[in-house]
Amino acid sequence: MxxxxxxxxxxxxxxxxxxxxxxxxxxxxxxxxxxxxxxxxxxxxxxxxxxxxxxxxxxxxxxxxxxxxxxxxxxxxxxxxxxxxxxxxxxxxxxxxxxxxxxxxxxxxxxxxxxxxxxxxxxxxxxxxxxxxxxxxxxxxxxxxxxxxxxxxxxxxxxxxxxxxxxxxxxxxxxxxxxxxxxxxxxxxxxxxxxxxxxxxxxxxxxxxxxxxxxxxxxxxxxNDPQRLQFQKENRRQLCGPSLAKEVTREDKAAAKERQRQRCAYCTHCSRPEQDDEKFPHCGKCWNTLQRDVPYCSRECQTADYKPLHKAICGKALDLDTAVSFAMNGITGA
Structure with a gap:
């Protein structure tokens, strides 16, 4: 599109x-x-x-x-x-x-x-x-x-x-x-x-x-696709003028950087948030195969999550229905 x-x-x-x-x-x-x-x-x-x-x-x-x-x-x-x-x-x-x-x-x-x-x-x-x-x-x-x-x-x-x-x-x-x-x-x-x-x-x-x-x-x-960014840049200049467009873009970049700073990863099993001085490891198979980020705060959490939930989708591509079914299993404990 x-x-x-x-x-x-x-x-x-x-x-x-x-x-x-x-x-x-x-x-x-x-x-x-x-x-x-x-x-x-x-x-x-x-x-x-x-x-x-x-x-x-x-x-x-x-x-x-x-x-x-x-x-x-x-x-x-x-x-x-x-x-x-x-x-x-x-x-x-x-x-x-x-x-x-x-x-x-x-x-x-x-x-x-x-x-x-x-x-x-x-x-x-x-x-x-x-x-x-x-x-x-x-x-x-x-x-x-x-x-x-x-x-x-x-x-x-x-x-x-x-x-x-x-x-x-x-x-x-x-x-x-x-x-x-x-x-x-x-x-x-x-x-x-x-x-x-x-x-x-x-x-x-x-x-x-x-x-x-x-x-x-x-x-x-x-x-962040270059073609899309160029399209956005040209339209913003037409709407706002070159000077205001630059100012708006600077404000947007600063705000985006601040939002990025405030985000963190959450353990897939226990939901503990990652602290500033931490970087949670993630499932290597999911990351290497699909670049899917499945973080865990500890080896214990990864082990506890694997058999009942994660094993069924580990390294496997998901469609919408499968992803929803997996999420519901996590909620109901099925």
Whole structure:
């Protein structure tokens, strides 16, 4: 697919200029530019199809994290939150929604850019004007089964995306298009869940959990492809002018460097984060065969993880369905 270009609101301004940053996102959402077709072309065009194994595993990781957020939402004090939320004013409700949006979207690039897929839900007016809208969304996400048995998130409908997906299923959808649609859906769901969780905790005066941001070695991101970067550079110069384009590019590089510094690896078995003075070893077979990063904090964790889980996929390429099945086995202990 040919590359596409759109200047999104700056992630680094989510906390420092949250009101203007949010207004930019809402204007973009109302512009009609972010159609499913446009977003799919951009998603698929920014990924390396030869690294499909990594992309499938990334999707599965997002799925397990989204289910973990849904479990946290299930632990919120529903009745107390509902009555207080409905009694509060729209301005108070909107202030907590903005806190949630800015904190969540400042954590990771993929979460920030997922606002492309959630413009129908994540606006201050939608979630703040009528208190019942947020409460209904919260109740829709609340798990209806015991938390430990959750294997499928509750997806929030979007008529445009749902119709686009249905039309794609009637055609010869490529492997990358299937990944792109699945990726957009899980990121939309994850972002909505996080905003609901953070809004609730902010409103209740409770601390919000830190969002873990992994730093996998290797990767399937093709956004640094020279041809794509040149395309982005030329379009930015046309939109902003040479001088401003250089300044924006410098700001983006500095922000990206800071985000990279804050990322770390997490042990595949126990989830312990890698410290600044550490570099976790990873499964040699997966890395040498597929450049798949499967880090472990210790030999003990690698041994404990191997027979029940990792052995089944060690050194083997994954498709989307296999990656999801493997991730679900890790959750249920099957």
């Amino acid at each position: 040919p590359p596409v270009y759109l200047e999104l609101p700056k992630m680094q301004q989510a906390l420092s200029h949250s009101e203007e940053w949010n207004a930019q996102w809402e204007r973009l959402g109302n512009s009609g530019v972010l159609t499913p077709q446009f977003c799919l072309v951009d998603l698929v065009g920014s990924r390396d199809p030869s690294r499909y194994d990594m992309l499938a595993r990334e999707y599965a990781t997002l799925l397990t994290f989204t289910l973990a957020i849904q479990r946290k939402i299930g632990g919120l004090p529903g009745n107390n939150l509902e009555s207080k939320w409905l009694e509060s004013t729209p301005s108070i409700r909107k202030s907590h929604v903005l806190v949630a949006l800015s904190e969540v979207c400042s954590a990771a690039r993929n979460i920030h850019d997922a606002r492309r897929f959630a413009g129908d839900i994540l606006t201050l007016d939608n979630l703040g004007n009528d208190g019942r809208v947020f409460i209904d969304l919260l109740k829709a996400i609340m798990p209806r089964t015991p938390p430990e048995s959750l294997t499928t998130p509750t997806y929030i409908p979007n008529p445009a995306w749902d119709s686009f997906w249905a039309s794609k299923e009637q055609s010869n959808m490529t492997q990358m298009e299937k990944w792109g649609l699945s990726y957009a859906q899980i990121l939309r769901t994850e972002l909505i869940y996080l905003v609901v969780l953070y809004t609730s905790l902010s409103f209740l005066g409770k601390e919000r959990p830190k969002i873990p941001v992994t730093h996998p070695r290797g990767g399937g991101d093709a956004s």
